[in-house]
Amino acid sequence: MSADADTRSxxxxxxxxTQDGPAVARRGAFRDRLRRDWPLLVMATPMLVLVxxxxxxxxxxxxxxxxxxxxxxxxxxxxxIIGFTNFAQLFGDPQFIRAVVxxxxxxxxxxxxxxxxxxxxxxxxxxxxxxxxxxxVQGIVYLPHFFSWVLVVAIFQQMFGGAGLxxxxxxxxxxxxxxxxxxxxxxxxxxxxxxxWKDAGWGTIVFLAALSTxxxxxxxxxxxxxxxxxxxxxxxTLPGLRPVIVLLLILRLGDxxxxxxxxxxxxxxxxxxxxxxxxxxxxxxxxxxTGDLGYGAAAGLFKGLVGLVLILxxxxxxxxxxxxGVYSRS
Amino acid sequence: MSRKKVSxxxxxxxxxxxxxxxxxxxxxxxxxLAVLLPLYTIVLTSLSSAETVNxxxxxxxxxxxxTLDAYRQIxxxxxxxxxVLVSTGVTVVGTAVSLGVSVLGAYAxxxxxxxxxxxxxxxxxxxxxxxxxxxxxYLMVASLGLKDSYWSLILPSxxxxxxxxxxxxxxxxxxxxxxxxxxxxxAGEFRILWRIVLPLSKAVTAVIGLFYAVGYWNAWFNxxxxxxxTRKWPLALILRQYVVDSNPLPTATVGVSGFGQVAPxxxxxxxxxxxxxxxxALLIYPFVxxxxxxxxxxxxxxx
Numbered sequence: 001m002s003a004d005a006d007t008r009s010x011x012x013x014x015x016x017x018t019q020d021g022p023a024v025a026r027r028g029a030f031r032d033r034l035r036r037d038w039p040l041l042v043m044a045t046p047m048l049v050l051v052x053x054x055x056x057x058x059x060x061x062x063x064x065x066x067x068x069x070x071x072x073x074x075x076x077x078x079x080x081i082i083g084f085t086n087f088a089q090l091f092g093d094p095q096f097i098r099a100v101v102x103x104x105x106x107x108x109x110x111x112x113x114x115x116x117x118x119x120x121x122x123x124x125x126x127x128x129x130x131x132x133x134x135x136x137v138q139g140i141v142y143l144p145h146f147f148s149w150v151l152v153v154a155i156f157q158q159m160f161g162g163a164g165l166x167x168x169x170x171x172x173x174x175x176x177x178x179x180x181x182x183x184x185x186x187x188x189x190x191x192x193x194x195x196x197w198k199d200a201g202w203g204t205i206v207f208l209a210a211l212s213t214x215x216x217x218x219x220x221x222x223x224x225x226x227x228x229x230x231x232x233x234x235x236x237t238l239p240g241l242r243p244v245i246v247l248l249l250i251l252r253l254g255d256x257x258x259x260x261x262x263x264x265x266x267x268x269x270x271x272x273x274x275x276x277x278x279x280x281x282x283x284x285x286x287x288x289x290t291g292d293l294g295y296g297a298a299a300g301l302f303k304g305l306v307g308l309v310l311i312l313x314x315x316x317x318x319x320x321x322x323x324x325g326v327y328s329r330s
Numbered sequence: 331m332s333r334k335k336v337s338x339x340x341x342x343x344x345x346x347x348x349x350x351x352x353x354x355x356x357x358x359x360x361x362x363l364a365v366l367l368p369l370y371t372i373v374l375t376s377l378s379s380a381e382t383v384n385x386x387x388x389x390x391x392x393x394x395x396x397t398l399d400a401y402r403q404i405x406x407x408x409x410x411x412x413x414v415l416v417s418t419g420v421t422v423v424g425t426a427v428s429l430g431v432s433v434l435g436a437y438a439x440x441x442x443x444x445x446x447x448x449x450x451x452x453x454x455x456x457x458x459x460x461x462x463x464x465x466x467x468y469l470m471v472a473s474l475g476l477k478d479s480y481w482s483l484i485l486p487s488x489x490x491x492x493x494x495x496x497x498x499x500x501x502x503x504x505x506x507x508x509x510x511x512x513x514x515x516x517a518g519e520f521r522i523l524w525r526i527v528l529p530l531s532k533a534v535t536a537v538i539g540l541f542y543a544v545g546y547w548n549a550w551f552n553x554x555x556x557x558x559x560t561r562k563w564p565l566a567l568i569l570r571q572y573v574v575d576s577n578p579l580p581t582a583t584v585g586v587s588g589f590g591q592v593a594p595x596x597x598x599x600x601x602x603x604x605x606x607x608x609x610x611a612l613l614i615y616p617f618v619x620x621x622x623x624x625x626x627x628x629x630x631x632x633x
Contacts, residue, residue, distance in 0.1 A: 030445075037445040039519035040438040044450055047435030050489045051453055054470065061466035071469070124357060129339060133358075139619055140362050146611040148548030150569045154604055155368045157574060158389060165371065168388035197364065216340075223342045229350075262551050266570065280464070287465045288555075300463030308460045 065301045069294035079294070086298035095273070096299065099282035102275065106188060107256045113192050115252065118203030119245065123237065125204060126211045138208075141201025149262040152198050156190070157181050184271045191263060206244060214240040247318055254314025257307050279303045369608065376400050376602035383597050400602035409560075410568055410603060416480070417547060417565040421610075424484040424546040429539050431489060436497035437523045457491035471556055482556035483549060483564065490545075493538045500534045501527055533621045540618045547610055565607055573600045 065086055067079040074080070090096050121141070128134040144152065159165050160180040167177035180190055218236050227235065261280040268276045273285075283303065287296015339345060346354070371389045378390045379397045404410045438444075439451055467486060476482040504527060512522050528535065550566035557563060571577045 033445045040441070040444050041446065043434040043519065043523075044438035044446075046431045047438075047489055047494070048450065048453065050431060050485065051457065053474075054467065054486045054489075055457055055462055056453075058462035058466035058470045059460065061469060062463060064466070064469075076469075121361070124354065127354065128358070137358055137362060139616075140365050142619065143611070143615065144365060146544050146548075146615065147608065148550060148566060148569075150550045150566050150574065151548070151604065151607050154569060154573045155372065158372065158601070158604075159368055163388060165389045165391075168386075172387075201365070220340065220342050223344075228344065229346070265551060265554075266574065269575075283464050288468060293465055293469070297463060297465040300465055304461050304463055311459045 062297055062301045062304075064294050065298035067294050069297070071293065082294075086295050087302065089295065090298055090302065093286075095277060095286070096282060098274065099277045099279055103257055103259055103278040106191065106259045106278065107252075109188055110192055110195060110259070111249075111252065114195050114200070115249070117196050117200040119207055119241065121200055122204040122207035122211060123233070126208060126237075138201075138204075141204070143201070144198045145202035147198065149198075149260070149266055152194055153263070153266045156194055156197075160190075181267070182270050184275045187267075187271045187275045191260070191267070194263065195260065206248070207241060210241055210244040211237065246321060250314045250318050250321075251311075254311040255307075256310060257303055372601045372608075373605050376598055376605045378598055380596055380598060388597065389601075400596070400598040403599060404602055404606070409563075410565075410606075412561065413563050413565045413568045414606060416562060420480055420483050420564060421543055421546040423480075424488065425539055425543040427484060428488045428490070428493075428542040428546075429535070432494050432497055432538065432542075433523070433528070433535065435489070436494045437501055437519075437527060439494070439498050440501035454491050454494055457489075458495075468555060477556050478559045478562060479556075480562065483552050484546070487545065487549065487552065490542070493541060497531070497534060497538055500531055504530055536618055537621050540614060543614070544611065565603075569603060569607055573603055 061076065064076060064079070066081055066083060067074075067076075068082045068085075069076070069079045125134055125138060128137070147155075157164060160178070161167070162177060162179035162181070164179075164181075167179065171177050180186055183190075214236065219232055222232050222236055257279050259278050261278075264276050264278050264281050265284065268281055273281075277285075279299070280303075283296050283300040286299055287293050290296075371391055374393055375383060375390045377396045377398070377400070378393075379395055379399060382390055382394045435454070439447065439454065441447070471477065471482050471486055476485065508526055509522055512526055517525070548566065549564070550570060553564050553567050554570075557567070
């Protein structure tokens with residue numbers, strides 16, 4: 001595949017990339033264009049320096065995944081190349097298998113128990129008659145999106161931990177306390193609840209925008225024809241939302257290997273690695289904690305490449321369904 | 331928003347049933363409560379005296395005497411106040427760097443057909459689809475000698491491809507007649523960006539700035555990775571150590587003289603640290619929030 005084909009396949013995927021900006025003549029000798037455009041190149045330079053330093057060089061640094069990397073004796077140039085040994089070892093590592101299974105399990109679980117929540121919340125908000133009340137509730141439910149994961153974990157601990165509010169209330173009423181923060185059996189429920197609390201409100205934005213584009217005349221016509229509330233929701237609102245829902249679902253599947261990094265790092269010691277090991281935590285613990293950097297890099301590279309394939313496939317499916325693959329989580 | 335309901339129901343709309351309206355109101359109240367109750371009890375506990383907290387046996391739900399003791403203790407202890415300072419500094423400098431680099435980069439990318447436009451755009455868009463990996467990034471930061479430097483909390487995460495694409499989409503929608511006429515009048519690109527493009531993009535720049543600032547203030551993992559020196563810890567690390575894990579603060583090893591006395595991790599002090607961590611988001615949020623509803627983000631996402 002030529003570099004040009006690469007550019008095209010990626011630019012198609014993103015918003016604005018194929019838009020026509022102000023027309024600028026493409027003609028002219030290189031020197032003329034340089035004389036005209038050099039200020040733009042100067043402007044792009046800081047960005048390019050950072051992208052080179054913290055994207056390109058680390059991306060190429062992934063060669064250590066194919067090395068028996070030792071930072072002290074060989075470094076990146078002197079360490080022996082061992083081919084795919086690290087990768088072979090990876091697929092025989094029970095902890096890696098566990099990380100893969102946990103990651104996919106959590107993605108699947110949250111697809112069922114998190115994904116519909118913002119949609120339901122958006123429908124609820126949209127049905128609020130008073131505009132002022134709606135704006136107020138929106139403002140409140142967006143808020144936790146801006147809290148850090150450390151904060152969210154701390155808040156959940158204070159609510160549902162062994163010394164938390166719920167345990168305290170239960171004890172006051174003569175029950176035994178609970179501690180959901182260290183219970184590995186309910187961990188998947190806990191992380192999903194945290195995700196709902198933090199991001200479900202923010203997630204409504206895109207659905208509320210889609211709801212606002214539905215033609216109100218459709219509702220009126222349906223009402224005149226005798227369709228009541230629930231029928232209107234079923235036959236007008238939900239079909240109106242369908243393109244957005246399908247698109248976000250596809251893109252979520254393209255992002256299936258990401259279940260949240262800090263959230264799991266923070267709680268790994270409390271519930272144990274058996275249920276909380278995911279792709280990213282595995283990379284950290286296998287590479288940086290045990291010091292086998294080449295091995296950890298192999299796990300990271302594997303995740304990056306599978307993720308790349310999934311994202312490109314998801315965008316292709318979105319295009320095939322006539323959608324622009326526009327929405328991406330940063 | 332085409333379906334304005336401010337004045338109430340449309341004439342053809344039947345009023346909801348009583349049960350339906352109660353159910354809806356109850357659901358909304360529950361949702362709002364789920365967000366606000368934890369914040370309320372945390373702030374209230376941080377403002378309560380040690381006796382009150384002891385008597386209740388945990389988080390305080392009913393106010394019983396307000397005191398600033400916990401905050402006074404925190405700020406007389408050098409560890410937390412230093413961490414607040416570090417987090418503030420990293421957030422301010424980081425946001426300035428990120429916003430500057432992103433605005434310049436997005437403007438440079440806002441005119442297709444200019445020199446090297448496609449390769450540069452390609453570089454930025456690649457960041458969307460592939461993450462180079464934790465370990466190579468770590469090694470890069472280490473080999474630049476940035477470990478234990480505040481720059482390690484800023485530079486690796488300074489550029490977000492998403493934010494650049496949002497800004498760029500916005501800049502591209504500015505009528506180019508405006509820019510062309512300025513150019514005919516002899517304005518250079520920097521002048522056009524500063525005098526015309528930025529003033530027209532205040533809202534989107536504010537929102538992107540908020541995104542960056544929130545990212546820096548909240549970042550925890552980069553600091554665990556790159557900052558070993560406890561004197562340089564940002565607030566997020568203190569939160570983790572002291573509030574989540576209930577470990578003692580590292581003052582003893584820091585050896586800052588004069589403030590050797592570490593506050594015992596009482597619940598009120600823990601909650602005061604949580605409240606301090608929440609505060610910036612709460613303060614800035616009302617000013618930027620209206621821009622979300624104006625559809626800045628949606629407009630940009632839709633391209």
